[in-house]
Amino acid sequence: MSTRRKNFSEQSVLETVDLSVNLGGLCLKNPVTVASGTFGYGREYEPFVDISRLGAVIVKGTTLKPNSGNPAPRIYETASGMLNSIGLENPGIEDFLNIHLPYLLERGVSVIANIAGNTLEEYETLGAMIRKQSGVAAIELNISCPNVKKGGMHFGTDPDMVFQVVNAVKKATDLPVIPKLSPNVSDITIIAQAAQAGGANALSMINTLMGMAIDIEKRKPVLGNIFGGLSGPAIKPVALRMIYQVHREIDIPILGGGGIMSATDALEFIMAGSSAVSIGTGNFVQPGISVQVINELADYMIANNIPRISDLIGAAVRK
């Protein structure tokens, strides 16, 4: 698609097409974001990406206190995908706000914070610490976390808990709140509706699919944590299906992702109902992929006479 039109990928051309999108009150200059946990705090990708070009950077899941993460091995490649069990290793909210956030803001990019808690109160406290004045543009809510007060049951699998956690964070912060839905549920539309009812401004989906791998020589699970999250091209069809289903049932915008490796993939997500997209595992394979996708989206719009990318959102969805 893009190879014919490579010469269009110039800044001047980007100005002739409108790539901007509105994600529940959050205006992004283009729909391409980098997914939580796959882009560090931007520094590591500085040699490959002009970070200021990105629609937004979504940072690593942040907890109240520093967290050292899960035992090794933490990653394993599987067919067209990978398993990870990083276990939310992160320096904690203080370091994020004081050290990493200023670095990203200096680069002139919108920053979406991703927060994770073990209790409703932790989510609330985190929400209250991340407000407009901090410079953060929106909060992505990782609800694929065990609720320690509910016997470790994951917040994201129970509609009541989803409603409560979204509602609590909404009350604590003045920023747009974007819950990130776990695909490890039987009916994603019920969870999406609960999040919408709780006051979500947009939905992020999908997080990784639970999986595992076995080492047949050791007769043991490969990952130190036994189970891990599957990401990459292998999960793309599942992500598209879920976004399509949810887009039909709810009114708030969707930040879609799962296995995006090209502009064609991104367009599929947009046409399935995503207002913006996130690229995760793709960054590991092609560190410059995010900006490449932005350029190729512009090429596609010019080649197909599409003035605004927002005209394509949900274009493939039969209501």
Added chain:
Amino acid sequence: MIVSQMQGMVIDNTQKKSGWYEMELSTPSFASDAQPGQFLHIKTGDGNYPLLRRPFSICDFDKDTGRLFLMYKLLGSGTEWLSNVMSGGYVDIIGPLGRGFTYPAPGARVILVGGGIGIAPLLYLARRLTERKCRLLMFYGAEERCQLSALNKFKRLGVGTDVATRDGSAGFTGLVTDLVQQKIASEKADVIYTCGPEIMMAKVAAIAAQYQIPGELSLEEYMACGVGACLGCARKLKTRDDNFIKICKDGPVFSFSQMEFDLN
């Protein structure tokens, strides 16, 4: 040291007598310098399988001509793909990545201990250390006799070599670490560098500790990003450590004193 992504043109990619492949790449835009012990993250496939890049040590590098050399062992689908790239073809590389070996004082007496394909980063290290007028002695443990042919490159640099084979088909019969244990006292080394199977490096570090000789080793772990972003290549250097280091960014080279091994 500037990290970048580039297409390296394959000059040569053939299986050698050692059984391993050696690849020569023309990379004019590669960093103006690279440390021994640093690695390249290579896309070893055209599509989504294999998906992730694979790390390979810089086996040699000539900054004047922009020639990079790799030495690799055929293992799975990634190295299989790599072995099929023809001369004139291109491979997509990111590098130089990680923290490499630190240099000793000029003229130092250096012992290198290599095992199997772990010989790869030691060649570039040996070149740099001979330039610094160090006196080098290499102990090498081969899995098979044919692998000893990989030592010729060291000999050409003027490095003394002493080998061990399990079956006694060449040199010392047994483990290279037993050979090191026998010889170390008379060598009066200032520093030891080692790369190979982890159990071998652990024994080398234990011997070094006995003689109070400092040293460095190179660790391996599965990698995704290779640049310190995904936190996947994590490991605790000492069991009591609170935090996990990242092999790709904090390493792959670490000093013996940072490590703690379970030798049982």
